[in-house]
Amino acid sequence: MVAVGFELNAFLPYRLNRAAEFVALRFAAQYKARYQLTRPEWRTLAALGSNNRPMTATEVGTHSAMHKTKVSRAVAALEKRRWLTRREDEGDRRIEHLELTKAGIRAYGELTELAARYQAELDTLIGAAGMQALATGLEAVERAIGRFEPPPSI
Amino acid sequence: MVAVGFELNAFLPYRLNRAAEFVALRFAAQYKARYQLTRPEWRTLAALGSNNRPMTATEVGTHSAMHKTKVSRAVAALEKRRWLTRREDEGDRRIEHLELTKAGIRAYGELTELAARYQAELDTLIGAAGMQALATGLEAVERAIGRFEPPPSI
DNA sequence: GCATATTAGTTGCAATCGTAACTATCGATT
DNA sequence: AATCGATAGTTACGATTGCAACTAATATGC
8 A cells, every 4th residue: 555664574573473373373273172272271281391390370471471361361271170280389478389280291291292293294384494594583582582571461 | 391302492383472472562562552453453454554455354364364353343443443445346246355545544654653663673682683584484484374274263 | 667569360340352153245066 | 047165254142361450478668
């Protein structure tokens, strides 16, 4: 329509979101069908499963860029499934340490198999060079994010 | 917790989503505060504004990776604001050609100024090398997406 | 040591979303 | 030309979301 000086296709939020939404939804269809997991639930499980020590809900939120109410509800759902347990911090009783149960770890293991297969599919389609460039670029974004003030609502 | 063979931080959907959500929310806070625009509305306006001919709702959805009901509602909202008009296709009356009005073009111009400023901020924080790598990587993803079957729900 | 601010996490509620079903139209098949 | 399937877009409705307010606990300033 107009076309002056601004290229939407080079605008990072728009472009990143399009790519992210596309690849994430394709994967979500899989775990949703097989495990009746929502996106926040999978992300919470993934964050906990990939970390080698318990995490607080706030840490999960920061790691996955999810709103704290999303995390709160996902944690409640996973707890109800007995995939995680909460442990109150001894020094600071506001804090809860979240930890996967045996069943949670097993589920995480199964889901990461799905994930690995999907990642392999993506690797093939995107190509090694593309994936390498993406990794480099995303690292730069992640470093930048660290110095950033987080957006309101995370 | 576990840690065998799968690296969440290298899993593209998770990683892309985290970065996308982070940068998109920071920008959303701006246009939401100044224009009371929702995310789907901004994306629809952006898709239409950046294209140099009218688009159908389906095209907007494909371009922005939004669900068709999101697009439908965003279009209705923008129409109510008189930022876009619909024109029925003459050959196929199922199709509506969406076009920005003068006011819509003006709004798009103002919003792209915000966007350009934000992009500049991101450029600085991420660095030229990182942005270059990201561009290369995202191009590869976009090419792959073209050969992909779209996820259910887009 | 008390008041005030800050932080972790939860929840009520209104707004938004996505599924599925719908209308309307078109294309293909016979 | 009647039927069947596909496509564009809308919408009812149940599910999910995020804002704001809340509880509970800790940290800070005086």
